[in-house]
Amino acid sequence: MKRNLLFILALITVMAQGQTPDESAIKQIFDKALVDGKSYTWLHYLTTEVGARLSGSPGAAAGVEWSRHELENVADSVWLQPVMVPHWIRGQKEIGRIMNTKKYGPIEVNVCALGSSVGTGPAGVSGTVVEVKSFDELKQLGERYLKGKIIFFNRPMDVKSVDAFAAYGGAVEQRGYGPSEAAKYGAIGVIVRSMGLNPEDYPHTGGLRYAPNIPKLPAIAISTNHADRLSKLLKEEKDVQFYFETHCETLPDAPSFNVIGEIKGSEYPDEIIVVGGHLDSWDLAQGAHDDGAGCVQAMEVIRLFKILGIKPKRTIRAVMFMNEENGLRGGIEYAKQAALKKEKHIAAIESDRGGFTPRGFTMTATDPIKTKIRSWKPLFEPYGLTDFSQEGGGADISPLEPMGVPVLEFLPDSQRYFDYHHTQEDTIDKVSRRELELGAASMTALVYLMDKYGLN
Ligand SMILES: [Zn+2]
CATH class of the missing domain: 3.50.30.30 (Glucose Oxidase; domain 1)
Incomplete structure (x- = not known):
């Protein structure tokens, strides 16, 4: 409550400088991410201490434990969702x-x-x-x-x-x-x-x-x-x-998990907004851009809501999906469980194009929902996000799409991604702290608006 009050007081201060409430809220999100962000510190640990995280490997298991532990420090509740994954070894x-x-x-x-x-x-x-x-x-x-x-x-x-x-x-x-x-x-x-x-x-x-x-x-x-x-x-x-x-050979399927942490919504707890990345990576390097970056950005969304004292009306859920690279089993299992539990996802946003300079968001949704999201574009333009025109969501959230869930993907600059993608070069030294933080802030800002206004 105290934190929420601080956020509101800060909002009033910035609003006094002539900004709308949304402009000032988003400014606070970006300020916090840039001054006091944690995504890079997290990614540094995930890449250098945990390392490569191919599905079924000890690295993937360590990644699950690490992200659960870190999420427990910021989310209201955290759990592991079991999923069997292919186990291929080089x-x-x-x-x-x-x-x-x-x-x-x-x-x-x-x-x-x-x-x-x-x-x-x-x-x-x-x-x-x-x-x-x-x-x-x-x-x-x-x-x-x-x-x-x-x-x-x-x-x-x-x-x-x-x-x-x-x-x-x-x-x-x-x-x-x-x-x-x-x-x-x-x-x-x-x-x-x-x-x-x-x-x-x-x-x-x-x-x-x-x-x-x-x-x-x-x-x-x-x-x-x-x-x-x-x-x-x-x-x-x-x-x-x-x-x-x-x-190389394929061993029997191995047990693994999606890692999930959430903040419960205060008014519409049954309406869920998912932000996610995939925790698994190829085995040749550390999976820094693909997709450690997306995971820590999703975690940072939760942390920024908490640290800024923003109490969401809807439930904000960060999901570290397992096995995007060679099976998509985590994404499939997540959607299956969501259907079984009759969960209502109002949107899912994935970050899986690297931790580069933000450019916008892609989206696959109904026309009215796209129009609504695109109406927020002026709020993002001061931060360099101008491209809201492309179709698409991320791979891990694609199984939610046939269930009618609007899916989006964070769209950073694409020029360097394929220099590192799936290679020995996908390491932490290729990640700019600032670019990564800007991406986390962009995702948080979008979730903030979706939560505040809903999508209908
Ligand atoms: Zn990826």
Whole structure:
């Protein structure tokens, strides 16, 4: 109560400077996040002390314990929601080699297995490389040409696309579905050009999805630089052979949890606003931008409400989803439980595009709800958020969408995300404290307005 009073007194002071109540409330949120924010401190611990958090790993379990503990310090109530998750392990470091070039001899290549791939085991896989840019090209070449070959998917992300996520969307099917497409024509292995926009020497992992009833081919990613080099070699020489060895395997599903903390609403406790990120990450680094950033920003929403003494009318719930990267089991389980309990979610907001400078929010909702949210745009413009035009919510909250829940995603600047995404480079030193805090404040401001005005 005392805190609430302080918030109101502070509001009155700022309002005296000519601001509307909403302008001053949002200013206080941003001020607090920038002066006294905790998201970076949290992210520093999560990335450096907990580390990589692939589903089913000890790191993921430690991430669950850590976020529960931290949420307990800020939320009214915290609980773990059990969910069984896929348990894929990379095993020992992969080997990759271009074997028989006439000009250069063998060339060692830095490779990583794609998530959920079967391994080759110690025997490895070797064969003639065939480069393709599309599934159509694969089809045209057909089984006669592709049987027994290693397929190299080398369609780059479109650098002309200013929206890096659109460029990703235009290329990522090669990683996701390439292995099963190649298997249809009798190929024996798959190499995918990393999903990155820059020339880099390190590969990007990421999930693949095997189609049912088709042989599962082992699949790896190579860096964009090595992809260019391999492609050049294939133009210079006939019958370039590649060898790779991976030791990854899928173990039985493992028990894990979504971590949930909430502040109960004072007037409409049954109306829930979810903010979330995913706690799991790939195993090659610390999962700083993907998606430790989203988790700590969601936690910070709860903390900022508390520390500013804002008593929400509706229930504000932070969810750290498990297993976005290779299964989405946490998001699916959350929606399933919400349906079983007949919970009323008035909106869900995810942050899973990195902890970069805020630009706006994407949204999938009815037209009246979009109009309402967009009417708040002038309140965000002073903080650099101007893009409220795009469709979309985050992956983890997508299972809520068919239930009629408006879904939104925090939209930060997209230019650097794919330099780090799913790589060894996704570490805390790539995160700007200030940008991360601005993102947390942006999410808090949006939740503040949704809570105050509702969405109907
Ligand atoms: Zn992510």
